[in-house]
Amino acid sequence: MQTQALIFDIQDLSVQDGPGIRTTVFMKGCPLKCRWCSNPEGQLPYPELMHLNVLCNRTHNCILACPNKAVKSDDEYGAPVFDRSICRNCETLDCIESCPTFALKVSGKYITLEELIKKVKPNMPYYKNSGGGVTFSGGEPFLQAEFIRKFMDETSRFGLSVGVETCGMFDMDDVSGITEKLDFIYFDLKCMDDEIHREVTGSSNKIILSNLKHLAEKFSSKIIISVPVVPGVNDFAEQIKPIAEYCRKLGIYKIRLLPYHSMGEGKYYDLGREYKMDKNLSVPVKQLAVFKNLIESSGITCWLE
Ligand code: SF4
Ligand code: SF4
Structure with missing residues (x-):
């Protein structure tokens, strides 16, 4: 039973990783290698x-x-x-x-279940008053699903709300029994075109789409799709529209758009790696508004973050 997790950060007072005031736990290790990833220090599964x-x-x-x-x-x-x-x-x-x-x-450091519970428990009044809680992010948190399961078992006694931000690439068997108890799932969808997905993330999107379909069969109302809008990857209607259509088909009606930024660039060099994006690129606000309208025309609620 996994009673410690490899993490690379913990942020208190987080307001962008789910409802209310939250503590975000960034788990280390991710099966994808997105070119634009702003947390490259979260990709490899070791310190x-x-x-x-x-x-x-x-x-x-x-x-x-x-x-x-x-x-x-x-x-x-x-x-x-x-x-x-x-x-x-x-x-x-x-x-x-x-x-x-x-x-x-x-x-990257290991944290035990007891240490994490001890850290978040005193925040319960803030969580309760704001409708917040704890969000597991990353990296890919479901790579350490057993830790999350144990954490939820222990904290459900005092009514802690738990959510997850996932890249969608995980083994469905690993998350059984967890997804039922989560309050929300932020699920990344980068693009529907498998060839482009392979090129920019290093992996096919087949498992991701299949996992989303399986989760949506039971939990569509607690899934929010996160779409990073990345220049040259998916910043055109031909990529955004199929995402909206797929979500509607699965009964998922919430999409948030996350425009590309290059704030993680320096960390690539700190890690001895190359930053493969052009840091001067951006997605104009006007273009984001067009995508928002396009998604909303499919009957889906959409917002920018
Ligand atoms: S540079 Fe040398 S001392 Fe520093 S962490 Fe690496 S192996 Fe250890
Ligand atoms: S899925 Fe997220 S954490 Fe993983 S490489 Fe892509 S952007 Fe980074």
């Missing part, structure tokens, strides 16, 4: 070192401190460069200790 370049003063203490010789100096700019294949297995974290400017940190 990762982040080098915050903006804080680094090039003292190179980390190069000397690393017992595994995982750090070298970049010849051009003198910045430390981390060999992630070696660094991944480190338990000493000597480099972090050695850094005088706090330019190194680990993304």
